[in-house]
Amino acid sequence: MIEFINLTKTYPNGLTALSNINLKIEKGEFVFIVGASGAGKSTLIKLILREIVPTSGTILVKGKNLAKMKRREIPLLRRNIGVVFQDFRLLNERTVYENVAFAMEVVEASRKEIRRQVPMVLSLVGLSSKAKMLPSQLSGGEQQRVALARAIVNNPSILIADEPTGNLDPDTAWEIIGLLNEINCRGTTVIMATHARDIVNSLRKRVVTFDRGVIVNDRQRGEYPDEA
Amino acid sequence: MIEFINLTKTYPNGLTALSNINLKIEKGEFVFIVGASGAGKSTLIKLILREIVPTSGTILVKGKNLAKMKRREIPLLRRNIGVVFQDFRLLNERTVYENVAFAMEVVEASRKEIRRQVPMVLSLVGLSSKAKMLPSQLSGGEQQRVALARAIVNNPSILIADEPTGNLDPDTAWEIIGLLNEINCRGTTVIMATHARDIVNSLRKRVVTFDRGVIVNDRQRGEYPDEA
Amino acid sequence: MKPRTFGYLLKEGFKNIGRNKVMTTAAVFSIIASLFIFGVVLLIVFNVQNTADTLDSQVEIIVYLKDEISEAEVRKIGKQLEAMNGVDEVSYQSKADALRAMKEQLGDSGEILEGYTEETNPLPRSFSIKIHNPEWVRAVASNIEDKPWVETIKYNKEVVDTIERVTSAMRNGGVVLVIILAVVTIFVVSNTIKLAVISRRREISIMKYVGASDWFIRWPFVLEGAILGIIGAFIATLAIMFFYDSLLSKAGGFAFFVTLVPIEQVFKPIILSFLAIGIVVGILGSVISIRKYLKV
Amino acid sequence: MKPRTFGYLLKEGFKNIGRNKVMTTAAVFSIIASLFIFGVVLLIVFNVQNTADTLDSQVEIIVYLKDEISEAEVRKIGKQLEAMNGVDEVSYQSKADALRAMKEQLGDSGEILEGYTEETNPLPRSFSIKIHNPEWVRAVASNIEDKPWVETIKYNKEVVDTIERVTSAMRNGGVVLVIILAVVTIFVVSNTIKLAVISRRREISIMKYVGASDWFIRWPFVLEGAILGIIGAFIATLAIMFFYDSLLSKAGGFAFFVTLVPIEQVFKPIILSFLAIGIVVGILGSVISIRKYLKV
């Protein structure tokens, strides 16, 4: 599904965020990406979305080499990937409903589908009552859940979540993780960057650990590493 | 130091985020504010900063009634309060150094003080090497630490942190908590809204628990509530 | 693109207008202001052009005939002159006409001419020749000059020269000014739109991240730009017409040596050019401004 | 405010300019464009004004004297006329002058006057009176009319009326146009600045949260606005002077009936008004635009 081969990313200012990464994620996997602040987790995700291009090496997503991808193919790539961004990236001038519906408009879904799907997803993340609010009228955790609703509304084949529980209380966080797990069971590949030790340790999924730009650990049924 | 008396906040759209809150925080206390997503934690903080005004009731900060405060007194209030916002609120077009220095320029600190204080605070949060970067070039956790550096640079008498470890790995999170603790020991009142169960449980400080706008629990040497 | 999607994008365009009221107002007012100024210059150019045309048609050559030419020959000469290249109109003045004209010209002092009869006065017969274009005056004059029946020939060389030079300078100047202003108008308006787009760069980049294609993002902006352009053009047309109408009614149809162009005649070119500029500027302004932010 | 703080705020103003290059360029160009257009209208108004003044000074009354008046009396009358209210200049035309003038006027047909001598011709002696202001023509004329030594009095009522009406209309129109344009210029520029501020509303609100006072936030914007205004004013002055200079050299100092005002004469009012507008607009634009976002 997703494969990194000898991948290195050095930012224009000379900082090497990822160096010589080799990683293969199969269809239907649930992978935790963990590591200290600044280890390169978000950089990895930005590469998959082709928000940035690698300095050297190859990324394949669904068999396509992103480095060689044409500009007009990028939207098609992104429509296959649902993303919960670390900073949410909601449209400030649109309501919660419109934010989620927008992701469906982009793929030219029919009005009927939108009317059916959006309320369903909103109730899934527990935000039915906030549908008509603007992002600025929501709490941090609520915004995070809108971002999640938007990410899953199109039933993407890959779901990427960058710190999707960072602003959530443990109860809500567990609900969200349950949701991700369910989506994963339906066949979606889930990649989640997180710092939530409890969650990683109790789910016993594959854990890939980054440290200052390199993979230091990659195991199935892993645990949150104890570097302390 | 800070006192809420029969305080109710209803947002213009009719949602009551806090209802009839009575809470007194003494000088030098370390208080955790916990509660589910949407419980009203950020609303409480916004009230202390006079970002919003209460619908009814009184807030006193350092003996001043915020509801009756004149517009031009607000800056003076805010200079006494260091805040780490949930969404960071960094100046995107300024470097890390400038973001922190800005908080000192505002209080008309001398150039010498700024040159001494800013690098010290940056090294305290572990960002000395990123001083010349823009916020967009930082990882989520790094941005959060810049926000913390800015909040403490003026040695405020009150430090408010809304989810200051939400984007941090456990190790970095503990370092930050250690920092807050130290600042608290030097006499600063610290108020921290958080979802980090581990941290709350091991610090054994005062914990105020919110649930849908009301205080359901307030105890010294408290624990993260188990609502699950 | 599905028709339903186009409908959605059009609706988005209108929604944007409603959503960003400050920005919309600013952009529309910029368009109106720029078009209004453009319109004022356009009106000045129209009027200069009109005056130049009027003056052109007043350039004439007067040919005084020798006294010995017979009436029959005179008639033949008239025909000949009319047939000449560049000649618009030929009018004959008999001895009697010449005397009457001179008396009139002298006014109260006309009594000085009492001694002459209509037939015996020493004034020569003449033809006045109206020339189509001042540039041809010299050619026509030199063509007639050497004819045996010519006593003398008169035309105001200086006036012809001046008009020739000035009208062409004015025309060129007017065209240059209109072009400069059109560019300036486009520039100001597209700047306004650019700033509006900049303040929405976050929105644009988020759309990209969600997988929207460039055109999907561009369309609402383009339609919004076009709508703003059209609204601005209509209001600007109204404003300038109102302005010109009140000017006309004040000046009573003429000012100095300028015959003012009636309002009906300027309405069509103005509204058409306004609409064209408004729409083009709206669309181009949007497309150009967005371009940079699509590269995410 | 400490002086060191002012220094900091000034530096911030300059930094903003460097930081927001697109926005700065857009704002400066808007200022230049608006001022340029404003300048064109200003030049038109100056020239109309100048022409009106020239024409005004050409309005004259001609007083024809009775033949029986003695030369001594004529001299006395001249003095009397010169002393009249509103009279600029009085010039005398003797019988000989009158004959010469008429011969000249008739040109080739002048031979018709051969029979008259300089003394015996029937043309009357006359005074031409230049009037300071066309509005006084009628008053002066009616004052002279009934004098016993007047044979007849002549002045072009229509021309006087027209000039009177047209110049005042033009003057009013010009003033109105300049005011409209000044407002429009201020509007366009402050819109530009407003959009620039809108796109920084987040920055402004963050400053508020950190405890900055309103003036601390406002100053860099105000200074930035003033700097942009000054830069824009200088470039616009250069551009308009270049434009007018090339126009002057093309038109050779006059166009139609308009005597063009020399460039030295327009430079000062233009650069001063440009600077004033630029600075005022820059500062006001910033202050007004920020106001809304300070309420956090």
Ligand SMILES: Nc1ncnc2c1ncn2[C@@H]1O[C@H](COP(=O)(O)OP(=O)(O)OP(=O)(O)O)[C@@H](O)[C@H]1O
């Ligand atoms: N645009 C950029 N330009 C320069 N350096 C950057 C840029 N973006 C990120 N970095 C740097 O690259 C490193 C890795 O960043 P990344 O965002 O991938 O970290 P992360 O693992 O997501 O951390 P966190 O858990 O704090 O979000 C950091 O040191 C960061 O400062």
Ligand SMILES: Nc1ncnc2c1ncn2[C@@H]1O[C@H](COP(=O)(O)OP(=O)(O)OP(=O)(O)O)[C@@H](O)[C@H]1O
């Ligand atoms: N400006 C607003 N207008 C209307 N409702 C609002 C506004 N801001 C917040 N709310 C609502 O008030 C409630 C409390 O919000 P608040 O931000 O205080 O929650 P919180 O405890 O900080 O939650 P989180 O842990 O998710 O950050 C939420 O239900 C939210 O939707």
Ligand SMILES: [Mg+2]
């Ligand atoms: Mg990250």
Ligand SMILES: [Mg+2]
């Ligand atoms: Mg919150």
